[in-house]
Amino acid sequence: MNSAATQPLVLPFDVMRVRQDFPILAREVHRQPLAYLDNGASAQRPLAVIAAVDDYERHHHANIHRGVHTLSQEATALYEGARDRVMRHINARSRNEVLFVRGTTEAINLVAQSYARPLLKAGDEILITHLEHHANIVPWQMVCEQTGAKLVVAPMDVHGEVHAEAVEALMGPRTRLLACAHVSNALGTVLPVRRLLASARARGIVSLVDGAQAIPHMDVDMQSLACDFYVFSGHKVYAPTGIGVLYGREALLERMPPWQGGGDMILTVSFERTTYNALPYKFEAGTPNISGAIGLGAALAYLGTIDLAAAHAHEHALLLHATKVLSQIEGLRIVGTAREKASLVSFAVDAVHAHDLGTILDQDGIAIRTGHHCAMPVMDFFKLPATARASFVFYNTYEEIDRLGASVRRARAMFR
Amino acid sequence: MQLADLYRDVILDHNRVPRNFGAVEAPSARVEGFNPLCGDHLVLTLKLEGERIADIRFEGQGCAISTASASLMTEAVKGKSRAEATDIFERMHKLLTDDTADADDAALGKLAALSGVREFPARVKCASLCWHTLASALAVKDVQGHPAVTTE
Numbered sequence A: 001m002n003s004a005a006t007q008p009l010v011l012p013f014d015v016m017r018v019r020q021d022f023p024i025l026a027r028e029v030h031r032q033p034l035a036y037l038d039n040g041a042s043a044q045r046p047l048a049v050i051a052a053v054d055d056y057e058r059h060h061h062a063n064i065h066r067g068v069h070t071l072s073q074e075a076t077a078l079y080e081g082a083r084d085r086v087m088r089h090i091n092a093r094s095r096n097e098v099l100f101v102r103g104t105t106e107a108i109n110l111v112a113q114s115y116a117r118p119l120l121k122a123g124d125e126i127l128i129t130h131l132e133h134h135a136n137i138v139p140w141q142m143v144c145e146q147t148g149a150k151l152v153v154a155p156m157d158v159h160g161e162v163h164a165e166a167v168e169a170l171m172g173p174r175t176r177l178l179a180c181a182h183v184s185n186a187l188g189t190v191l192p193v194r195r196l197l198a199s200a201r202a203r204g205i206v207s208l209v210d211g212a213q214a215i216p217h218m219d220v221d222m223q224s225l226a227c228d229f230y231v232f233s234g235h236k237v238y239a240p241t242g243i244g245v246l247y248g249r250e251a252l253l254e255r256m257p258p259w260q261g262g263g264d265m266i267l268t269v270s271f272e273r274t275t276y277n278a279l280p281y282k283f284e285a286g287t288p289n290i291s292g293a294i295g296l297g298a299a300l301a302y303l304g305t306i307d308l309a310a311a312h313a314h315e316h317a318l319l320l321h322a323t324k325v326l327s328q329i330e331g332l333r334i335v336g337t338a339r340e341k342a343s344l345v346s347f348a349v350d351a352v353h354a355h356d357l358g359t360i361l362d363q364d365g366i367a368i369r370t371g372h373h374c375a376m377p378v379m380d381f382f383k384l385p386a387t388a389r390a391s392f393v394f395y396n397t398y399e400e401i402d403r404l405g406a407s408v409r410r411a412r413a414m415f416r
Numbered sequence B: 001m002q003l004a005d006l007y008r009d010v011i012l013d014h015n016r017v018p019r020n021f022g023a024v025e026a027p028s029a030r031v032e033g034f035n036p037l038c039g040d041h042l043v044l045t046l047k048l049e050g051e052r053i054a055d056i057r058f059e060g061q062g063c064a065i066s067t068a069s070a071s072l073m074t075e076a077v078k079g080k081s082r083a084e085a086t087d088i089f090e091r092m093h094k095l096l097t098d099d100t101a102d103a104d105d106a107a108l109g110k111l112a113a114l115s116g117v118r119e120f121p122a123r124v125k126c127a128s129l130c131w132h133t134l135a136s137a138l139a140v141k142d143v144q145g146h147p148a149v150t151t152e
């Protein structure tokens, strides 16, 4: 059998060419070339995004949906064009299912308050997992407090893996909602969401997936995943901060009351009665982040111009390389050793606190994240106050990872 | 800005072998300090005899800067009067936050080793956590009911 014919063809990825698209990567930090390995916190912007925002600000800015004048029409077309771009990128069925919000955090709060709160009764359950970001814990705790519902937490194992059976075992007659990460920001674990979502749907449980860390690293397809809500932040996929997406199944969004009231989300207002606007506007009260949405549209359009399959393969190769380089360092422990991981490595080094490591690496021009990664229950599980986390995207190089390794060794030597 | 200015030998030494680590028995004051940003957590216990700090100890989890700062602090204020300790606190506060403060304040002795921290603004909170905890401990009269200190 000719295996070459059955393998999808992935051409080598031209990192050096792609790096040219991200002007910030050319800068120096402490007289060293910047090695930006904190993409999990926020990714950098390509020129295409910077230019799209700049063009909008220079030539097209006006408020949207409210004017017959030319600029307002142009701004509206750009903003709504960005919505269409998001719809295509995640393969939503309709543009009515794509709501612009501030980011992942706001999207989850919206679902908690507008979907869960009116529905939940005392004793109902919301099922999450142990490895969630605080943004996928606290809004549910708040809604539990408001309704008397209970938060149920599915376990993870010592590798930071969440097993589908363990989550399914907790799906009971009172489970109303499953909310879980697609990819853990603290550990890199990819969760078995396809199966979890199918199990939830089969039991009539509505689901929300926190896709903040998945969206930069994999294809997400709303029509092939049986999920009801999917949320992510623009700034982790090369777009500006302050813009994000709440995907919601149309039938659910239709039934939900608006979250905030104000302009744009109404059809008619009198002092007696207000009728709400149609989707998606019902959930976009007030003047939105127009330039941010345009930037997000441009970021996704940019991803359309590169070979994404090759980019994702390169990200996976970076993960393997980083795992190898770091595990050769004595006294270093990789935290999160799931079989399936996104391009991110969390680690702890004997006798070197993560913050000291962060400062020392910064002196070498290397940016990583140190701390609890807004996932304190994960840190408690591994009995660590903090970890260092290096997270990669397609513009990172093997050489940057080698520099990371050398710098960690230097830090270790200092503290010996 | 040099790493060696931050991680001076005195600091590395006090991080490796913290002095006065643990808890004072039957303390006159026990105060917790917490840095929510990085998760540093410190428990300071001290025993006052009249106006004098007869014993002081700390425990908890933190980076090298926060550990060394707490260790150096306990050495510096042990045996001192409340007023003397407050004076040291004020000098330290100035040293850590004020670029124009004399980095070789003789009154601070070994503590002056922490002056490098002010070149690393992200780390000032690490060094100052224990000092704010001390200030709060000196202000309280008994072991019960005082609020935890944070540097946020």
Ligand SMILES: Cc1ncc(COP(=O)(O)O)c(C=O)c1O
Pocket (backbone or CB within 6 Å): A040, A041, A102, A103, A104, A105, A106, A133, A135, A136, A181, A183, A184, A185, A210, A212, A213, A233, A374
């Ligand atoms: C998994 C996960 N969920 C939620 C968030 C919160 O995203 P944002 O701060 O953009 O709302 C993050 C970002 O750190 C994340 O990694």
